[in-house]
Amino acid sequence: MSAIAKAEPLSLLGKYRSLRALFRNEYQHIRNVALGFIAFWRTRKTPMDAYQSMIRLFCVTGGKSNDFISRCLSFLHPPYRIDKPAGILNIESESARSEAIETLRETGLYVFPTRVPDEVCDELLQIALTQQCTIFLPSGEKATGLYDRANPKAVRYAIQPDTLLNQPAAQRLISDKSLIWFAQTYLGAKPVLDHAIMWWITNINETPDSDAAQFYHFDMDKVKFLKFFLYLTDVGADSGPHCFVKGSQKTGGIPAALLDRGYARLPDEDVEQFYRSEDMVEIGGPKGTIFAEDTRGLHKGKHLLKGDRLLFQLEFSNSLFGATRNGPVLSKIRAPEFADALSRYPRVYSHIDVRAR
Numbered sequence: 400m401s402a403i404a405k406a407e408p409l410s411l412l413g414k415y416r417s418l419r420a421l422f423r424n425e426y427q428h429i430r431n432v433a434l435g436f437i438a439f440w441r442t443r444k445t446p447m448d449a450y451q452s453m454i455r456l457f458c459v460t461g462g463k464s465n466d467f468i469s470r471c472l473s474f475l476h477p478p479y480r481i482d483k484p485a486g487i488l489n490i491e492s493e494s495a496r497s498e499a500i501e502t503l504r505e506t507g508l509y510v511f512p513t514r515v516p517d518e519v520c521d522e523l524l525q526i527a528l529t530q531q532c533t534i535f536l537p538s539g540e541k542a543t544g545l546y547d548r549a550n551p552k553a554v555r556y557a558i559q560p561d562t563l564l565n566q567p568a569a570q571r572l573i574s575d576k577s578l579i580w581f582a583q584t585y586l587g588a589k590p591v592l593d594h595a596i597m598w599w600i601t602n603i604n605e606t607p608d609s610d611a612a613q614f615y616h617f618d619m620d621k622v623k624f625l626k627f628f629l630y631l632t633d634v635g636a637d638s639g640p641h642c643f644v645k646g647s648q649k650t651g652g653i654p655a656a657l658l659d660r661g662y663a664r665l666p667d668e669d670v671e672q673f674y675r676s677e678d679m680v681e682i683g684g685p686k687g688t689i690f691a692e693d694t695r696g697l698h699k700g701k702h703l704l705k706g707d708r709l710l711f712q713l714e715f716s717n718s719l720f721g722a723t724r725n726g727p728v729l730s731k732i733r734a735p736e737f738a739d740a741l742s743r744y745p746r747v748y749s750h751i752d753v754r755a756r
Contacts, residue, residue, distance in 0.1 A: 425455070429452075431451075432468075436449070445721055449720075450722060450723075453619070461658065468622045469587065472588050472623075476589040477588065481580045484577045487515055487519070488578065490511065503693065507693045508692050509691045511689050511690060514684075514685065514686075514687030524631050528545070529545070531562065532557055535556075537604075546599050548707060551603050553603070554608045555600055560727035570733055571736055573713065574734065574740035585625050589717075590715035590746070591718065591750055592715055593620075593621060593750050596711075597710065597712070602639075612700050616662075618695060619721070620716070625692070625714070626691070626692050627690070627714075628692065630688040630709075630710060633684075633686050634708055635683050638708050640700075641690075641710075642698060644696055644697040644698070648695045648696030656673070719750055726751050728752045729751050729752065
């Protein structure tokens, strides 16, 4: 295994020729994305051809296209002013916050040194055991039902956003100032909470499952995004730790030989030949472990050998341009912190269909 070789910097003329060749070869995809943004600003929905072209340009440029769009979005939506970003991440000193952001920018991953309190985790665990889940059956079909830890029927059970965001524990988390500050500082723009979900992964399969994201892949749902992962069960080497390739989130961090395959699942051995073993990390930890990750980098959930794993995830992006998801319906505000956050940070919650009165 070896690290990716760094390319020699291009001369100014070389850069011009490279850009000219890119524009000539990918003109239709560049046009699709440009027209797609116009359609998005009018309708709040991304045309499918524009979304597919965004993925294509990411693969061709190694991420430069996303970087350019992100700079424009940062100009249009500068971050909120949050003077005291205290909260569940428990990194209140300016130096600690700066170190955390710099680590995230360099490696694509930051594991927070303190755990989320047990009472928060236990409240979310109860939701996961008592609320209806979408069950991803081995046949490829979906069903609805409760998760029985003693008798699982599928690899994945997901508690959906509509259910989750109407629970007080989830509302307190999505209003947490430290999460919002951390997301917008990394994104460089006012963030949008575009996805919140909680799911179980079980050990009923003898081999890794593609639908359970147990093969390496990169995410490209939006232009730029950051995910927070919270373990709600203890996660060890045999119980499905999250795996990440440090540095692969950077522009040029995924080699062209892998990007040429497009938006695909990748076997371990295909990924291992391009990276040093020390950069391919597994993140385990006790209940309450929380980490931030730029999943534009290569990642997967490791196949479970025993037990089950419950994970809570929030995704913040710099724009809703990209894969179209229906916003969750908020029928009741059940946490006073959330009512305050809705008025202070409206763009964060612009994807939520607020019907609460």
